[in-house]
Amino acid sequence: MKKLILPLLLLLGMSLRSTVSQGQERPSDYFSWQQLPVLPDAWGFAGAFAGVSNNALLVAGGANFPDGGAPWNGGVKQWHDQVWVLEKADGQWKQAGKLPMALGYGVSATWRDALVCVGGSNKDGHTTKAFLLRYTNGQVQTESLPDLPVANANACGAIDGDVLYIAGGTAAPADTTADKYGWSIDLSQPAASRRWQTLPPFPGPARMLAVAGIQQHQFYLFSGVHTYTLPGDATIHRRFLTDAWRYEPGKGWHSIASLPHSVAAAPTPAFATGQSQLQIFGGDDGRYFDQAGQLKEQHPGFSNQVLGYNTITDSWAVTGQMPVQKAADSVTNPNGSTWAPVTTPTVVWQGKLVIPGGEVRPATRTPRVLTATPTQPGSAFRLTDWLVVGLYFLLVIGISVAVTRNMQSTTSDFFLGGGKIPWWAAGLSIFGSKLSALTFIAIPAKAYATDWVYFLNNMMIVVVAPLIVYFYLPYFRKLKLTSVYEYLAIRFSPGVKLLGSLTFLVFQISRLGIVIYLPALVLSAVTGVNIIICIVATSAITTAYSASGGIEAVIWTEVMQVGVLLGGALLSLVFISRSLDGGFGQVFTEAAANGKFRLAMLQWDITQPVLWVIFVGGFLTQLVTYSSDQVVVQRYLTTSTEKEARQSIYTNALLVIPASLIFFLVGTALWVYFRHHPAELNPHGNTDDVFPWYISQQLPSGLAGLVIAGLFAATMSTISSSMNAIATVVTTDFYPLFRPTADDRQRFVFARRITVLLGVLGCGIALYLVSLHNTSIWDQYLKIIGLFGGCLAGMFLAGIFFPKVNARGIIIGFTISAVSLYFVQRYSSINFFLYPAVAVVICVVTGYFASLTGSNLKREL
Structure with a gap:
C-alpha cells in the first residue's frame, strides 16, 4: 500500500497543475460567433426559407429591394425563387434549382432529409402552398404537401420530431388583424394521409412575426406584433407584444413568463439548448418603429441581445449578444458592416446555429450568414478548493493504510472484516454504498425540475427494514453466508445459486464502468480537469484501498465519505438559502406557492408516478436492494452479532430520512435561487447539471472543494462497494469450481488480484465510453440487464x-x-x-x- 501512495499523490498533483494552468478562462457569453460565405446576391434576402437536406445548407426564395431602392425612394420589393446550396462551411454557394414560385415570409423547418416550406407571400399575395425540398445529386427536387386551410404569411413555426406546428400570421397583405389560430401536420404519415390539424386558438392577442420554439415536446409562442385599426382611421397600427405561451399536445395552451421586451420578427424558431432552455436572437423591440419614416438610412438597426428562457424556472435572462460591428460607412454601405438581422429563419447545421441573411434595418437586407456555436464556460474551481479535495484523498489513503496494517490475510477479514465492524459503521456503510454520485446529482435535479413525489420512494426503506430484520436477516446470519447467493444453493440447488451469482456479476460489472464514467463527466466539467485524469485517479485510489484493505477499508472510508457527502450537501443548502433575500423562509413560501413540495399524485394512472405506484414500486425496489444485493447484504454479515446487524439496518433506514430531506431541499432551493438569478444558470446545461453547476460557479472557495469532495466520496463509495462485492461472489461462488483444493490463503490472494483486475476493467470501460462520446447503447444494455x-x-x-x-x-x-x-x-x-x-x-x-x-x-x- 505504501508503494502506491507516492504515485497517487503525483497523479493528484498533475490534476492540480492541470486545473491551475487552465485558470478561469471564461467566454464573454455562451456563444462563439462566426460567418459563413456570404449569399450570392449583392443585397441579400429577408424572409427566405432555410434548412438542411443531404447534409447541405439550403436557402431559398425571399425578398429584397435591389439597387438600394428603398420604398421612400420609389423602390419596389422584388421576390426571388432561387434555391442556393452550401455543401461545406468553407465552400461556395451554388444555385441548385428554383422554388415552384417566387416566395418569402413563410415557415420553414428541417425534417429528416428535407426542407419544409409552408405558406408565404409574393407580389400576388399570400399563399396556401406547402412543399418539401430535397437536395439530391446536385439538384433540388420538390414534393408537394397538403395546402394550408387558408393562405398565410408572417407566421412562425417549429418542428418536434415529425410534427410541424404553425401559429399566427396574416391571411392577406391588406389584413388589418393577424390570426389567432394555428395548425399542425404529422409528416411521418404517408403522403396520401397527411392532413393539417387546426390547433386551439392561442390566448392573448392575435399576432404575426412571432417566434416559435420546441423544448421537451412542447410548442412555445413568443412575442410578435398585434395589428389593429382605430375607429374612423384606416391606418394599421402595431403593438409590439411581450407575452408568451406554451402549447402541450392534448392539454392546450398555458401562459408563461412575459419577455423583458418584444422580440418581434426575431430569427425563428428559437434555438433549443440543454434540456430546458430556448434562446432568442435579437428581434425588433419596437423602439424605433414609429420613427422609421424619419430615420430611414439612419435607423440604428434592431436589438442584438440574446434572451434565454428557462422552461423549469419560467424565467428570462440575457445570455449573450449578437456580433454587431458597424463600420464608419454603415449608413451608405450597410453590407460592409455586421448587423443583428430579423425576418429570417434559424437553421441547425453541423452543430451550429445558422442565421442566413435577413433584414438589418427597414428596407435593408444583408447577404451575411451568421453562425453561433454554443460554448461552455470554464471552470471556476480555485486552488483552495483543490487543497480541500487533496486533503480528502489523503484521508482516504490514511484510513486505508491504518486498516491494512491490522488486517489478517484471510478471506474472512477481506470479505467480512473478521465480523468485528461496529453496528453504526456498518449502517453508515450500507447508506454510503447505495448513495452513489449519480444520486448526489440526480435527487437535487429531480426536485429542482419537478417536486417531491419521488421522496416517498426513499422513505419506503423504513417500511422494508423490519421485514429484512425479521424474515431475511436470521437466514443470512444462521447460515454463516459470505455470498448471499449461497443461500440459493442451500434452499434450492447449486445451479440456482450460479444463476443468481452470474446475474449479479453481469449487472455489476457492466454498471462499474458507468458509475465511473458518468460522475467523471460532471467532475471534469466542474473542476476543469481532463476527464481521463478524473477516471484514472478515481479508479486508481479506489482500487488501491479496496484491494489492500478489503471490506474493512471500504466500510471505514465509507463512514468518512458519508460525513463529507452529507456535510457538503447541508452546507450547500445553507449557503443557497442565505444567498436569497428571504433566506429559508423564502425557499419554503415560494416553493410551496408553486407546488414544488407536492408529495403525491392522487390519480390511478398506471403510467405515472402516482401515490399507489410509488408505494408499491418503492416498497419492492427497496426489497430488491436489501434482500438480494450482495453489496448491501454483505454488510449485514460484518458485525459480530445478529443484534448489531439489526441495528446497522435500522441505522441506514433512519439515516435515509434526513439525507433525503437535505438533497430534496437542495433541489428546491436551487429552483428558487435560479428563478431569481436566471442569468447565472448555464443555458447549455442539462437538468442533472444544475447542482454541480451551482457548486462550481456560486459556492465560495473551499466550500466548493468540500462539496466536490463529497461527489468524489459518493463515486468512490459506489465503486469500492461494487468491486468488493464482485470479488466476494467470484471468489466464493465460482473460484472453487476451478480450484476446489485451494486453501484460504490462495483464495485471499485471488480475491485481491480480482479486485485489482476489476479496477482496471472498470477504468477501461469508462475510458472506452469517453471515446464513444455516447452512452445511449450502454444505457439500453444496462436497462435490459437491470x-x-x-x-x-x-x-x-x-x-x-x-x-x-x-x-x-x-x-x-x-x-x-x-x-x-x-x-x-x-x-x-x-x-x-x-x-x-x-x-x-x-x-x-x-x-x-x-x-x-x-x-x-x-x-x-
Missing part, C-alpha cells in the same frame, strides 16, 4: 416464504419473469416504478405453479 434485479429478489422471496417452490420451479419463474418484464418495458407504458413488482410477482407465481406441476431438479444441477 430487468433481472426484480427476478433475483423473487427467487429469495419464494425461497423464504414459499416452501413448496423448488429448484426447477424457481428457474422457470426467473426465466419467464425476465422475459415478461423485457416485453412489459419495451411495449407498454407502465411506470418504471412497477417493474420490480412485475418481476417479483411473475417470478414467485410462475415458480410456485411450475413447482407443483413438475419434479425437482437434482441437487447436482
